[in-house]
Amino acid sequence: MRLLKIAIALCLLISAPYASFAQQGGSDPLPSWANGQAKSEIIKFVDQVTDKGSPKFVRPKERIAVFDNDGTLWCEQPVVQIMFAFEEVKRQAAKHPEWKNAQPFKAVLEGDMVYFEKDYMSGAKSLLQITAVTHSGMTTEEFTGAVKRFFASSRHPKFKVTYTKLVYQPMLELLAYLRAKGFKTYIVSGGGIHFMRTIAEETYGVDPENVIGSHGKTAFEKRGESWELVKKPEIAFVNDKRGKPVAIDLHIGRKPIFAAGNVRSGGDIAMLTYCQTNKLPTLQILVNHDDPNREFQYSETNNASLNAARKNGWAVVSIKKDWKRVFPFGKQD
């Protein structure tokens, strides 16, 4: 009898976590989201647009959801693509001895990050110069190879994990939830289109054709015996601010009904505004970085994104209050 009791107790112990998991997964599509206004607005919206009996029903073809990447789907402190560019400068330095004494390369090689932060305009110009050098002169396939090496080896300075581990768990759940409800999910980011596509499919479940980003010119050229797409240093399109609606129109050709961005530079205001011009029911969410302990805390000097959210009725997502968990790794709060 005592043995039976032990056996039952063991069974309960073993099955408890699975039962809890099944309950969580089955009843709550967004388990890492705390109960609150943001979560209920999202679920209410999805319920309405997918319910054939609802006056707000939207047919699947029109269920377009667009997500900014840096600061919306993953951590942007520091911006991952800039870390990649810096590491490429270091990797290529042996072939460029002149970089030791030429800015902005000297600053990168010496780890002098202050150089890029002294003045916004000159800092941005220096970053463009470094991006041009590290993102051109190779075929798109060679570039993809370099990006893959970076993601396999480099680690975040604070969290000490590879960068693709710094995606937001609540947003992974949201992407999966929307897709399960017949949405097409797109990334619409200021980041480089070739850079993001390298990891978008396995990290977010977003296929390359659903990744929209900034890009330089490419040219179809013969290299030796083979035809290749070669990346050029000239900028072709900057997918930020008012560029985002333009790119969404060119790539998708339909207005989104759902758009997600974040507070930092005002870079997503135009995209969320564009989404809201859709005559179909829409929802806009704006991630606010207000959690210095689990992630980072930062805001805009002019508060433009939060002001636009208040004025237009966009849902503001507080990382501190709305997310029970931030990253897939580590312990849950």
Place this chain on the structure above:
Amino acid sequence: MRLLKIAIALCLLISAPYASFAQQGGSDPLPSWANGQAKSEIIKFVDQVTDKGSPKFVRPKERIAVFDNDGTLWCEQPVVQIMFAFEEVKRQAAKHPEWKNAQPFKAVLEGDMVYFEKDYMSGAKSLLQITAVTHSGMTTEEFTGAVKRFFASSRHPKFKVTYTKLVYQPMLELLAYLRAKGFKTYIVSGGGIHFMRTIAEETYGVDPENVIGSHGKTAFEKRGESWELVKKPEIAFVNDKRGKPVAIDLHIGRKPIFAAGNVRSGGDIAMLTYCQTNKLPTLQILVNHDDPNREFQYSETNNASLNAARKNGWAVVSIKKDWKRVFPFGKQD
């Protein structure tokens, strides 16, 4: 007994066409294609890449098929978008009295088509000027409205039907066949992206996000109280020749395994070449306009497309020999 015989005969008569249709549809996915090399190459290729047991199997995500539009999916004599531009000039002429005496508008208003054919370079420049005027200064939605009016009312000068009736029946069957086999079908055309999207979904079953084309600049601007995408006169991207691989990479991010183009300007050579650089199994087809009776007969002065087809092993589709039927309307040969 006689009544029974009559009933049976009636039943046979009634069911015969359906039986024949079912047999045709069930056993032959391309009923308007004559048996021949082009048709067998297509079916063999599709069988191989969709057969899990075949060494040439391609997973569905990689089954990307790209089609040129003018001269590949529909008739390009005359180019439909130029007809639209000419009609727009006539429609807007009342607001522009100065056009009566200013070329190239004067030529359009007087129906002087020779003006555009006198010299290739000056003809092209005039067409660009007319395109800029008729394709800019309005919102994307206003433009779509103008295009819809054109397609509802204008008729082809020779065939006297609206332009969307001049799609090639064999290509409609090919698009449907590939989609049924798990392919994603894209239009990759020198035509305008906003122009083609107006009709692509209902004409070809190709969603707007799968239409890639040339385009002018657009800007996200406030007009009165509302935010709009406004078409500008500057050209942003010409999706022809070596531009096609660049656009396929930007929009799709995967190399196609199937590409279809046509003989006229060499405009599809780069796209078919790019498709063939795919490491997966691929097929390229090139439509040759050699049927002056049912469609039009034309070729290239330098024969570049047919030479490339011969050199690279692309399948050449003779409209005369390979297509039992050209358009969906009219009697079948």
